[in-house]
Amino acid sequence: MAYDVQTWVSVAALSGGGMAMGFGAIGAAIGEGYTAARANEAISRNPELSGDIFKTMLVGQAIAESASIFALVIAMMLLFTKFAAHILMVPVLLGAGLAMGMGAIGAGVGAGYPAGACCTGMARQPAMGGRLTTNMLIGSAVCQTPAIFALVVAFILLFTDFSQSPVSPTWAAILGAGISAGFGAIGSGLGGGLVAQASCEGIARQPLTATPVTNVMLLGQAVTQTTAIYALLVSFILMFKTFPATDLIAPPMALLAAGICMGIGAIGPAIGEGLAGQSAVAGIARNQEHVAELTRLMLVGQAVAESTGIYSLVIALILIFVV
Amino acid sequence: MAIEGVDIVKAAAYIGAGISMGFGAIGPGIGEGMAAAKACEAIGKNPKEAGLLTRTMLVGQAVAESTGIYSLVIALLLLFVV
Numbered sequence: 001m002a003y004d005v006q007t008w009v010s011v012a013a014l015s016g017g018g019m020a021m022g023f024g025a026i027g028a029a030i031g032e033g034y035t036a037a038r039a040n041e042a043i044s045r046n047p048e049l050s051g052d053i054f055k056t057m058l059v060g061q062a063i064a065e066s067a068s069i070f071a072l073v074i075a076m077m078l079l080f081t082k083f084a085a086h087i088l089m090v091p092v093l094l095g096a097g098l099a100m101g102m103g104a105i106g107a108g109v110g111a112g113y114p115a116g117a118c119c120t121g122m123a124r125q126p127a128m129g130g131r132l133t134t135n136m137l138i139g140s141a142v143c144q145t146p147a148i149f150a151l152v153v154a155f156i157l158l159f160t161d162f163s164q165s166p167v168s169p170t171w172a173a174i175l176g177a178g179i180s181a182g183f184g185a186i187g188s189g190l191g192g193g194l195v196a197q198a199s200c201e202g203i204a205r206q207p208l209t210a211t212p213v214t215n216v217m218l219l220g221q222a223v224t225q226t227t228a229i230y231a232l233l234v235s236f237i238l239m240f241k242t243f244p245a246t247d248l249i250a251p252p253m254a255l256l257a258a259g260i261c262m263g264i265g266a267i268g269p270a271i272g273e274g275l276a277g278q279s280a281v282a283g284i285a286r287n288q289e290h291v292a293e294l295t296r297l298m299l300v301g302q303a304v305a306e307s308t309g310i311y312s313l314v315i316a317l318i319l320i321f322v323v
Numbered sequence: 324m325a326i327e328g329v330d331i332v333k334a335a336a337y338i339g340a341g342i343s344m345g346f347g348a349i350g351p352g353i354g355e356g357m358a359a360a361k362a363c364e365a366i367g368k369n370p371k372e373a374g375l376l377t378r379t380m381l382v383g384q385a386v387a388e389s390t391g392i393y394s395l396v397i398a399l400l401l402l403f404v405v
Contacts (some may be wrong), residue, residue: 191356249334259341261344264342264349265344265348266348267349269356275356278360280363287367290366290370293370300359301362301380302356304381304384305359307351307355308347311392315402
């Protein structure tokens with residue numbers, strides 16, 4: 001029983017749409033639940049401020065929601081667009097769905113952390129409400145960047161014309177690009193959120209340290225984003241490099257493996273860098289005389305944590321360019 | 324098209340290399356981050372011992388890094404030797 005190409009393209013569009021929204025819903029829900037839990041805690045501590053805390057909770061949840069709205073948009077596009085009947089549309093649609101679905105997890109959870117800490121902070125230190133909200137907004141905005149990378153990759157996949165490319169190994173390059181961008185976004189979203197959470201907690205504990213805390217937060221978050229950028233780089237190389245046609249199985253598998261290697265390999269280092277940044281920011285909030293020592297130690301620790309992300313990048317580049 | 328055994332073996336080695344380095348990078352990254360986090364906390368509490376704490380952190384991280392290096396070695400073996 002053989003089906004025509006149009007049938008397979010529809011199958012890929014529908015399963016891709018399901019993956020985008022299914023995986024994409026995980027992170028936002030966890031992040032928003034965490035925010036709501038901390039908001040309730042905060043209101044029970046300081047019921048007079050329930051109005052402000054409630055408002056902050058809603059703003060924080062709205063940011064955490066944005067990544068899953070990206071996923072909804074991609075899912076709708078996959079469901080209701082009529083795609084060309086070309087066999088390479090199958091990996092394109094699966095890759096776009098996977099990229100956006102996985103890419104939304106980290107950003108959703110990560111944005112929930114600073115929002116929750118901001119609610120607690122308001123109950124503890126109502127006078128710093130404005131500064132806390134600002135830090136929450138900056139911190140959760142940085143958490144959204146890897147989800148936006150995933151969205152960009154999903155859009156490029158959907159709107160690039162691959163019909164002139166050889167089916168093998170282009171199918172594997174397309175799928176690898178989606179996997180790399182999607183999985184590569186998980187860790188950076190989570191790690192960035194941990195650092196931002198510590199900054200909101202720190203400002204609530206010691207308002208005078210707001211400036212060094214915010215500076216180190218931004219530095220720490222920037223480091224957590226690096227592995228998502230490696231993943232984006234690998235994904236771009238896979239999408240835009242032209243690969244010679246082949247009948248063998250090994251060349252496409254090398255490209256698929258490059259995507260898996262960089263995507264999965266980016267998760268751990270980014271979470272680890274987020275943990276290091278979180279503690280450094282918390283330490284600065286307690287004891288701001290030691291900004292220099294703590295920042296230096298944070299950067300050294302993060303550099304070591306980054307090393308496995310760089311190994312993944314090296315193996316991915318060897319898989320693409322050498323073997 | 325006729326698929327040859329050598330080709331399949333090569334394909335499996337590539338996929339194996341990708342999986343080895345990709346999954347192998349998760350643990351060391353998180354573990355080294357935890358070590359750095361605790362070192363930052365400790366320096367915050369006791370800044371005078373910064374040198375000792377940094378040394379201990381780096382040694383601990385070097386040990387945690389070893390599994391990442393094993394993954395790298397296995398990936399390179401799969402790519403170039405096997």
